[in-house]
Amino acid sequence: MQQxxxxxxxxxxxxxxxxxxxxxxxxxxxxxMTRLDALVTRKTAYRRGANLYRCGEKFHSLYAIxxxxxxTQVLHEDGREQVTGFQMAGEIIGMDAIxxxxxxxxxxxLEDSEVCEIPFARLEELSREIPALQRHLHRILSxxxxxxxxxxxxxxxxxxxxxxxxxxxxxxxxxxARGYSPTAFQLRMTRQEIGSYLGLKLETVSRTxxxxxxxxxxxxxxxxxxxxxxxxxxxxxxxx
Amino acid sequence: MQQxxxxxxxxxxxxxxxxxxxxxxxxxxxxxMTRLDALVTRKTAYRRGANLYRCGEKFHSLYAIxxxxxxTQVLHEDGREQVTGFQMAGEIIGMDAIxxxxxxxxxxxLEDSEVCEIPFARLEELSREIPALQRHLHRILSxxxxxxxxxxxxxxxxxxxxxxxxxxxxxxxxxxARGYSPTAFQLRMTRQEIGSYLGLKLETVSRTxxxxxxxxxxxxxxxxxxxxxxxxxxxxxxxx
DNA sequence: CCCCAATTTTGACATATATCAAACATTGTG
DNA sequence: CACAATGTTTGATATATGTCAAAATTGGGG
Numbered sequence: 317m318q319q320x321x322x323x324x325x326x327x328x329x330x331x332x333x334x335x336x337x338x339x340x341x342x343x344x345x346x347x348x349m350t351r352l353d354a355l356v357t358r359k360t361a362y363r364r365g366a367n368l369y370r371c372g373e374k375f376h377s378l379y380a381i382x383x384x385x386x387x388t389q390v391l392h393e394d395g396r397e398q399v400t401g402f403q404m405a406g407e408i409i410g411m412d413a414i415x416x417x418x419x420x421x422x423x424x425x426l427e428d429s430e431v432c433e434i435p436f437a438r439l440e441e442l443s444r445e446i447p448a449l450q451r452h453l454h455r456i457l458s459x460x461x462x463x464x465x466x467x468x469x470x471x472x473x474x475x476x477x478x479x480x481x482x483x484x485x486x487x488x489x490x491x492x493a494r495g496y497s498p499t500a501f502q503l504r505m506t507r508q509e510i511g512s513y514l515g516l517k518l519e520t521v522s523r524t525x526x527x528x529x530x531x532x533x534x535x536x537x538x539x540x541x542x543x544x545x546x547x548x549x550x551x552x553x554x555x556x
Numbered sequence: 557m558q559q560x561x562x563x564x565x566x567x568x569x570x571x572x573x574x575x576x577x578x579x580x581x582x583x584x585x586x587x588x589m590t591r592l593d594a595l596v597t598r599k600t601a602y603r604r605g606a607n608l609y610r611c612g613e614k615f616h617s618l619y620a621i622x623x624x625x626x627x628t629q630v631l632h633e634d635g636r637e638q639v640t641g642f643q644m645a646g647e648i649i650g651m652d653a654i655x656x657x658x659x660x661x662x663x664x665x666l667e668d669s670e671v672c673e674i675p676f677a678r679l680e681e682l683s684r685e686i687p688a689l690q691r692h693l694h695r696i697l698s699x700x701x702x703x704x705x706x707x708x709x710x711x712x713x714x715x716x717x718x719x720x721x722x723x724x725x726x727x728x729x730x731x732x733a734r735g736y737s738p739t740a741f742q743l744r745m746t747r748q749e750i751g752s753y754l755g756l757k758l759e760t761v762s763r764t765x766x767x768x769x770x771x772x773x774x775x776x777x778x779x780x781x782x783x784x785x786x787x788x789x790x791x792x793x794x795x796x
Numbered sequence: 797c798c799c800c801a802a803t804t805t806t807g808a809c810a811t812a813t814a815t816c817a818a819a820c821a822t823t824g825t826g
Numbered sequence: 827c828a829c830a831a832t833g834t835t836t837g838a839t840a841t842a843t844g845t846c847a848a849a850a851t852t853g854g855g856g
Contacts, residue, residue, distance in 0.1 A: 414698035458654035464704035472755035515712035
């Protein structure tokens with residue numbers, strides 16, 4: 317488990333960020349953007365395996381992922397892990413900690429990554445003064461609630477095949493939204509992590525992916541994934 | 557499916573509400589409380605079976621449950637329902653709709669209930685002026701995220717027995733927090749609704765509850781539930 | 797560059813939960 | 827008050843996924 321964290325002296329400018337549309341500063345005027353820029357204090361890099369934060373730590377900041385890929389997980393006392401999400405560039409992470417001022421999960425980089433730190437107290441201050449920012453913060457918090465309820469639905473009422481199909485299509489969409497190919501990319505997580513996220517054992521994940529390949533829906537070799545029949549995958553999710 | 561909704565002319569006063577500690581106005585000064593009072597416009601009653609809101613409707617307000625019991629659910633095209641939560645007095649409902657301005661689920665009264673309507677645009681306004689209110693709103697949104705992640709954990713990694721035990725203990729705690737007996741109460745929902753919420757079939761719910769009774773953990777007759785061995789139930793949740 | 801540790805795949809078998817079915821209980825309503 | 831609709835329990839059986847195990851593959855570090 318790497319811990320190395322190195323800080324970049326470069327000032328992060330939201331106004332110049334190519335993730336601006338996905339992230340926090342959406343719909344702000346020029347001067348409002350400048351004030352947000354002043355608040356996002358650091359851009360920090362994390363090596364693969366490094367923790368962005370840990371369960372139990374004091375909450376200070378939200379983090380906007382600038383580049384890379386994270387997972388969030390809850391570790392049980394006995395070592396079992398439950399992955400609660402995979403986060404990619406442009407997404408905001410750490411919102412679960414607002415309610416208690418303590419982080420309720422671990423966030424771990426799945427590849428070398430960079431994040432912008434957003435001190436939450438100052439974000440609250442600024443969002444009192446900039447209604448568009450306030451509104452956007454509320455939307456982001458609510459979007460997280462909607463996302464979680466989607467996963468509840470998946471875990472509560474879908475079969476292994478449907479869960480995997482939904483998972484792959486979700487990743488595809490998110491890569492597409494970031495300008496990457498939606499039909500071919502590298503999985504950043506292990507079968508075990510996928511399984512934990514989807515409430516399945518790693519063997520079931522592996523078998524189901526093999527099945528998909530056999531049926532000509534995808535091509536998967538280890539972590540490289542290619543979609544061959546998106547419509548076919550979508551059809552799997554429809555109520556059986 | 558009842559639809560009858562009758563409005564009470566009585567002004568709801570947050571400052572006089574016995575749920576104040578559980579609900580929105582926590583930690584406000586007297587004058588701040590008065591301004592919140594002015595915002596919570598109506599107190600409305602819903603008969604059992606009535607919808608507080610429906611999936612697809614335009615979002616205007618959050619609702620604070622004054623008395624009674626609700627469920628939230630997503631209806632699939634084919635008629636399958638997935639229950640996403642059970643809400644009781646003092647809890648705030650409707651937060652999933654903030655992100656898109658459209659309600660993403662149905663909220664249905666499971667018994668005759670009363671709610672306070674909180675127009676969200678005005679709540680945003682007021683929370684820009686009252687930091688304590690802003691902070692509390694953020695905590696409530698975040699608490700919902702944490703709650704959902706707890707359910708993800710339950711659905712993703714627990715067996716039927718553990719899910720039921722966790723569910724019953726959660727209800728017990730919430731009744732206790734409202735001054736009701738934590739060891740004996742009426743279930744407001746059907747086995748089918750419990751099953752939907754927990755990702756189980758109603759038969760499994762019924763069988764597992766019968767099991768619990770056989771082992772002397774609870775006494776259950778239809779909807780009346782009595783806890784006989786809370787420690788025993790808690791032991792069931794611990795990682796096996 | 798090679799080797800060790802971690803990850804993935806696949807098979808055989810076990811088991812928890814779903815499915816189907818029937819009897820029974822409860823509730824609300826005319 | 828009775829009856830129809832709805833909800834609950836229980837049994838027999840089916841099935842999806844988990845468990846255990848072994849071999850194959852991959853990738854990072856010395």
